[in-house]
Amino acid sequence: MNQSILQRLKEDQKKAMKAHEKERLMLIRTLIADIRNEEIKCNKQELDEPEVLAVLRRGAKMRADAIVEAKKVGREETAAKEARELEWIETYLPQQLTEEEVREKAKALLADLGIENKKEMGKFMKAWMGKYRDISDGKTVQRILGELLQD
Secondary structure (H helix, E strand, O other), X not given: OOOOHHHHHHHHHHHHHHOOOHHHHHHHHXXXXXXXXXXXXXXXXXXXXXXXXXXXXXXXXXXXXXXXXXXHOOOHHHHHHHHHHHHXXXXXXXXXXXXXXXXXXXXXXXXXXXXXXXXXHXXXXXXXXXXXXXXXXXXXXXXXXXXXXXX
């Protein structure tokens, strides 16, 4: 049976404790706490997988933004720490589509929906996110969509 992300986090927490990986252990504890806080916020006993993925994606985005900011001010050590944490979080997220895959799927969806101009971008994004939210980056999709569509 396919184990949940939360179960994997708890198992990895034990492994990190036994291996004395302090940095990884802190990250896993933070992620588990973020999931618990989201459960409390949503007044739920347990989050479903898409909700857990959303929490992890927020953590990944936060670290990606922190890397950019740390590099801007010359904090290479901080940027490296954030990059390691981002890499660890990404092991729990589904594999993302490559740019070529996004381009192919976007062309197919544009044809299916009959969209030919940027005015209908909202209709496209709604359909795209319904199908590929978990495996694609919205900024990449919008950039590629801008290239594919003319005014």
